Amino acid sequence: MIHIKDAVRFSILITILVLASTACDRSPDFETENKNSSAYILERFQDPPIEYRSAPFWVWAGDVSEEEIDLQLTDMKEHGMGGAFLHARPGMITEYLSDEWFDLANHAVEVGKKENIHIWLYDEHSWPSGYAGGHVAAEMPDSYIHGQGLQMVPIEDIDTSDLSDYYLFLRETDEGYEVVDDHSDLNDAVFGFRMHHYSQTGRYGGYSYVDLLVDGVTEKFIELTMTGYEERFGEEFGRQVPGIFTDEPHIQPPSVPSDDPHGRTTRYTPDLYDVFEDTWGYDLRKHLPSLFIETGDWQRIRHNYYQVLLDMFIERWGKPWYEYTEEHNLTWTGHYWEHTWPDPIRVPDNMAIYAYKQMPGIDLLFNTPEERPDQFGNVRNVREVRSVANQLGRTRTLSETFGASGWELDFEDMKRHGDWMYALGINFLTEHMYYGTLKGSRKRDFPQSISYHAPWWPHYPELSNYFARLSLALSTGRQINTTLVIDPTTATWMYQGANGIHERRDQIGDSFKSLLDQLELHKIEYDMGSEFIIKRWGSVDDGKFIVGEKVYDQLILPEGTDNLNRATVDLLRQYLEQGGTVLDLSGVPGRVDGVQSDEVLALAELFSDQWFSFDALTGELLEKLAVPGFSPFSPENFGGKIFHQRRQLDDGQLFFWSNWSTTEPGEIEFSASGNNVIEFDAVSGAVKSFPFEHHEESVSVSFTLPPTGSKMLFISDGSADFETSPYIEKSSTGEQIEPAGPVAAERMDPNVLVIDYVDLQVKEHDLEDIYFYDAADLIYESHGFEWYSFGHNPWNVGVQYRTNILDMAHKFDEESSFTATFPFYVTEELTNRESLRAVIERAHLYEISINGETIEPLEIEWWLDRAFNVFEIGEYLQSGRNELVIHASPISIHAELEPVYLLGDFYVEEAGQGFTLKNPDPLDLGSWKDQGLPLFGHRVSYSNEFEIDETDGIYQVELGDWYGTVAEVIVNGQSAGVIGWQPYQLNVSDYLTEGNNKIEVIVTGSLKNTLGPHHNDPEVGFVTPWSFFFAPESQPAGEDYHTLDYGLFDD
Template structure:
């Protein structure tokens, strides 16, 4: 692009951004009074809005049911997310009708709806419709492969792009064209080239034309915006591709840089020629093409249609340019930028790609500060596993909200759990979970913290440059360069250390500075933020020429630079002494520091009027965010240590301090002191805990006294009756091994996933199971459902009943078997039918009465299909009833119910049980002239309900593990009950591999012994009450 054209484009975008920012600011909450008015019941737009995984045949009745369940769970909206398993044709008239119906239901429920722009991910191919309408989107090739050869005849079957002499005599460096490969994940097509002109326009047109036709009047009201998911340049590369290529790559490169890329291809893969320069220029071009041809058109479209564009890229792969090339630059074109924080593992060192990756979330928040985007999304919790607890969920969301996120997008909420759909990165945030009826506790909490962290604005005066282009110089697709890993570790550790020291700053992208930065007397300005201190971080070797020019103007105007790297000896990838000369020219303004010494660094960076610190760095892990209000400040503090309490001290300008109780939204008094126009206070933050403080000029009219608690004066009340323990739902036996018979084989003792794979292999479907990690283009999978009678099969499940089970309990046994329309079901040779309107776990899971036909000893349930079906997914069956399970040589035996005891449910015969167990004690209360709290010191579960005298009193989920139940007690005898809720982990598995890794993916269920192991070898989580309940009486002061 010519310089004048680029400047004009930047000017147009800047004008557009200005108009957008005015609209954003006009609706922003800016005072503590406004916050208090809303925070008890946060508006829908601040509450969590999950990916609603449309993964089956969608119906209006199910939309009604599930939307109401979302509302009951404290959810504010949904992202309608097509995904593997979807039977309804994507983007068809039926799709548009059902989406429109969802919008109407949401309107009635006062909820929001978001468009997800793809059939699964990565965005860009519209579930195959882009390739179908625009074959040029992929067929030109998308990459260059690289090989060292010795014989030129080896190139006979290749599309040779270029040939260069090798380093050794008689060798050649061959570059050849590569083409993206077809995949069922892309609807049977290759992925598209997002850099090719017309692809983005085709994608937007194909994706949005139905929504425009039927839903345009709801854009910006019920329909809030569009989510884009992981658009990237790497997906178009086939195996063996070294260099991402697009047809006008060479022309664009020469126009921008003035020399030939084709003549310098070896520099991209080997350290030959001017390799640092070529790599810098190549990755700069790829970034700018991606921005100009993908991000800017989408930004313009959403602006014109009153929609917010959100989503995320591959920010977790930074600094590798194939992954996180420069997310900040993309964030500037999103009205609501976003990140992706999946899995369950939190890395306190900040080096992981997901949870704990402080750099990635800080980059999001700080780029949004610069662009003026009030809201910042995180796709959250996907693949955390069925076993994740409320406390763990809270801890993970607190951490990212403290760093800048203020819109939580849970991943996923299953529409259906049929077949392998139940293994698509669980958990599911939906009615299927045993804890769903209590999720409103988290829904309300998340709404409150997201509302608070959208109030006012965060203003930081220090800018830390990100060393993106330094990594580009070292990157080669044919060789892992340790220098990139070292840079990643150094910079992430540096950012983490700043957070530990409670240092407030923003991150700076050179591409963003190039497009939106200018220097003046007030400092370096990037859109909505101005900085008076620029930090060059450790590890940085390269700056772009535009950045150096900005720095020079900034220094000339009196700005200050803090350098933690003296090795910035490259400009635009070429060795250049100018940065060192700048430092020498401004010795009073260019300050060098040792990055390992944080106190001098903090002294230079931190606002002298603000002092926030963690009192003991060895106890807890404290993060904070401070926001400016028109009438004061907010201070949000979290402790990301799961187990240990942390303590903070704060000294901040203001007259008074109070806390907002994030469980209730009520204002609570805080002990503080005043001196010289500042307030000082200290606070404990329990493990996985959080605090929200308001520093302002006066206390609100309604404020709750702080809860004083003298542990020494507390009295532990003793129950007058023994602890009563009771399972509240039917026990479960998951039968996960079976016998599979077809005309070709009869295989016994098969793990169900292996049986499923064998059955689809027998069927000769080219897709295998078409609903497993594949997406359907139009109706291609339904059109494959034309099997003849030679594809019959039978699946036989066996289970054993001990004679100790009484006849009355035996006759009440039921079985849950998926997909009743595929096969007939019999038990012990007698056909049975599902109960009318009865379901378990999922509304698509029918219940069969089997007790009248079951018998002591071995029983067999047989599924018989007269022909194969694309829906014939072999899954476990589930036996329900009032029984215990005893480990057997193979699996488990159903036996008479055990008397339950404290400790793991597994030991009480409930290894597969996922629901609730009640622990009831009875207490005599002489008077109510005290505060009574139920304390639970040792328990394992997702969440626990507290019931007093038959009424639900509240929940216990995170520290402090206690609940004030005073208002629910009476003088005399009282029943106090703790209902511990499990998770679906023990019901749905996986049961045959140890929990390892950071995420549970669909493949996590593939591993199991070839034959069924004994029950003692199944792997379960321990749930239950491990210690006694404590009822504490605290006299009133």
């Protein structure tokens, strides 16, 4: 069996708990706009305004219509979202940036006004931002034609008869290297530098990515992207259209094959050498080998080089966009390539360029923290964006979240990952993604989809409301972080050669990660300091180190701070001269601007009474990092994986605590200044009293956070009164009420068979038993479609520039055709055949038959997606092999061959190849896979009856050994709520009556079991389009399909 988490005991328990409560005063009138007060939160906490609600990537990846816009925006609004980022993705049929595109966007804005949901813009067709779906390259050839990367090649490996790809040659001298001016005489040359270009591919609409370091490229990109929006609804900028998202723009050099003996390239742009010499006063060309090998003063050269690249990226990308959005009243948000630190090749310093966003952001993808620690679990990612926001007065910080986690992503992981990033400083959630359609290859676009397609979608308001309350509360007040941790990014530059990995660079990265993890463990409150931001916004006053709006009492120099920039050293000197404190874990930086120097060592010796050196984050250092107003008690012993955020409000302190662990509870104990403790329950929206011990000017609080649990507490300074519900002290023991009989289990939705292997006749090919993806690709290839992005189907992870994919339709002439036969097997015993239906995508493109009988789709009815048509096929079935045939003649450019789905009342039995349908057995406890539901991902109900003598107690349903994305609890026919995360309990007291009560738990699975990926042992929680592209040559045994064990396992 395949499990993605350890099983936990599952049962349905109803436990009577003892009620304990504390009284509290009623609240005053909360009519106020003071956004730094608890009153501001309380007034809005139950139903936060749309600006605090999530805004997903709203995927436009088909032929968009006003009808679909209307339906989808209403759907998002009804499920608790407050906005949507209008986002073109691969498979987009409507022409990007056409009049039709802008008109549809305008319609979305009008509908958004009606529905009270914001329409955010997204600045690109797919990603990375900057090329405008091919329009920039098409209209500005200088954006890409010159080349973007240099590769160093020893002269002996160069064919001197053809130097067309070579840009520069160097000869070696006693002083280093010099440029060879005469390329006809290379006798004394030692290195040549080959120019490489970004690849032209369907991924960029047939063009290439563009060079964002070329002056004017960003302005052209903005012009092409924004003019149509300005003309249609520019008056709504900053109102109904709050802002725009930019996604992963970068300056990475072109790649080369992994087996190229001369290694990788380093970044080039036409005026690089002029800008470099203006900045540093010397000719970079003579030092190019230092970017590839450790020759000459290579640490200085590399440092200076990446500093110039950063400055150019900010000046030519960050600032133009920031100035444009400021002028047009837009909030610029989005993210860069923050996960690859300490590798600087894509973005030399993410923190620096965050400074030029009104709402800086990150992305956090996948659901595999152990395999991808650069994503969830990477403290640095969140802390750096929060630090910039704190320093520059940015109230909101965004995270693009949950993408590529697979259809299997469940409520518990959504909540725990969300809690983790909110505790570290995020307060605007952008879900990745809300698919507009699943048709064709679009369903494989880094799933899951947080949309109407998901079986758990009806319950998503539980999470959307929860995150909205967190966003509201954690956007209020401010963090009081008095310690600044210098970011060692400029040190990592010195060790970044073109060929990548350097031991010291990675040591710095690992050490800094460890330091941040230790600071979080000990609940130290800090910001990170980018040297670029320190240079631009740093100052010193009265012994305080100031960065923008933040004032710091002490600085930490982490291990690995091998370099400091000149501006940082100058401010450090002033800071020490005014009595500032330095906490040094670095062993004293030995370079300034990459140049070896004893200057910082001299400062350490001169101000030795203020300069404290430590080998590790030990007791003495921790004492120096303590802050007034908050004291955690032995936080290293809390257990679990505990993170927190503390915010200062005008009338008290707000604490948010989260436990990121899935297995271990946390025992939290701390004291804080204040007089009263209130719980803001972000799950229910209730405001509750909370137990505490009162001291003279402080309170102490202790509580347990279950695995994946969270808690928000407000500690009032006494100036506010609150109307609260009573605190309920849950007893550790309770009386279990036994059910009246065995659990009754019932499937609530039709069972599913996925047919993903076909027989195909196309052109001269007559193939049997091939994977649908290979069949689809062959249909396009055999009609002359060239490799576009990945494969010959141009809609598959490809971008359409203007109508260049639609224009390929002529390749399918009037004589073109294919026939795809989807075989499936039915046992003779299957009796309820009239229940069987077939689901086929975009049926209007084909002639469809079952066992030789032509069939037509049902009118209006659809399944899973509005483009998935439903057919009744029961009357045509026969025992044994059945053939559902799809015939296209002529073939449409949109005829992406996809799996066929069978729905009905049947048992899916594993066979030597695939599956066989037979009569269903009654369902029971246990895995759905073992009960004929291996490809089923929807809902199964488990019910029982309980006798209740009296209803005065506290009763809860508690789940133990179960697995699903979420479970709904129905009591006496009424929904009592959902269970989605530990401790898997739900209070149902209000729904019980004396006597007999029926309690039903509806477990919901996921589309992982239906849509896959199913083959080649795919990784759970890490799903990309490539997870679906490869499968066995012929259909494997049913038991080899990769699916998950959903269900209720014992009572």
